[in-house]
């Protein structure tokens with residue numbers, strides 16, 4: 001896992017830890033270091049339809065700026081800088097900006113993350129030399145764009161600005177250099193075209209994805225049990241049951257208590273040519289009386305606020321560990337892939353309803369038991385995918401039930417039937 005923590009393009013390391021520090025002292029270790037650049041102000045304002053960010057700094061400093069999706073963000077990377085900001089709140093909720101965060105990203109790299117409220121394009125990024133009023137400045141203009149255009153521009157969207165504009169203060173310059181995004185790790189599902197339909201083999205491959213793991217424990221139950229453990233136990237039992245039918249082979253996205261990036265989970269399923277992806281989770285919420293299981297599939301828009309909030313929570317796994325979710329989006333840059341995904345979404349919905357039908361006979365399911373939300377882990381463009389929330393660990397009874405092997409056996413027998421039903425449907429449809 002360590003290499004992920006070092007892999008620059010994919011990570012926003014433990015920003016949180018450094019966020020609250022208004023200023024970080026310049027280190028003075030050993031030989032005198034070249035004086036570090038210090039950021040002395042950060043401002044945001046509206047310029048016509050553009051949202052403009054201005055960073056005031058003590059020296060001319062090259063920077064990279066790029067966008068990320070899910071959630072939409074703009075990231076500005078600088079060499080390690082110091083912070084000596086005015087004693088006022090950080091800019092927020094202006095134009096496209098909802099929140100601004102900053103801090104040390106890794107040794108040698110400082111990062112500013114702009115959480116933005118919709119898809120945006122980097123309209124301009126440039127540096128200005130000092131004027132009589134102010135020091136060196138970095139200026140970044142963001143303009144609203146469509147989601148489609150945003151996703152199309154995801155690859156190679158890093159803008160590198162190395163020197164200030166010759167035009168001096170006020171000059172606006174479209175980025176002069178576009179550098180390609182870092183190559184994606186081989187596991188990445190990213191830009192491979194949709195696979196050809198598989199011929200039905202003797203044993204269909206099902207990917208079972210135990211949610212969370214390692215540094216990411218997931219939800220915490222009423223008795224203190226961590227979701228990641230429940231998910232793993234469940235996944236192992238599901239594997240056993242599915243394979244006992246002789247019709248399926250199961251590949252697990254993790255077999256131990258280890259952190260796996262969401263996009264790598266998808267990649268594992270794809271590499272194994274899985275025909276169905278089932279992500280296993282359990283939720284916890286404030287209201288301890290809520291219980292029941294539910295099945296989620298992907299949609300562009302979450303079907304309700306709760307579903308959206310849950311997706312946000314589950315997707316945070318990667319954000320917590322500081323992962324660039326770009327891959328998820330790079331994957332859908334290609335319109336062909338998007339089309340494949342639409343088809344896949346229909347298949348996912350078919351399996352979800354089959355699953356709910358089967359589970360309903362064995363356990364309490366939420367009133368709206370099949371819901372839609374933007375889960376990152378469900379974004380394989382060509383593998384029907386669902387996310388099963390086994391229930392609420394925050395509910396004492398449901399947590400106890402989920403800890404019982406007997407209860408789980410009931411659920412997973414139902415799930416096994418649902419998988420069989422689904423493939424029977426698929427096979428019949430392909431014969432028609």
Ligand SMILES: [Zn+2]
Pocket residue numbers: 211212218219227281282283314
């Ligand atoms: Zn979860």
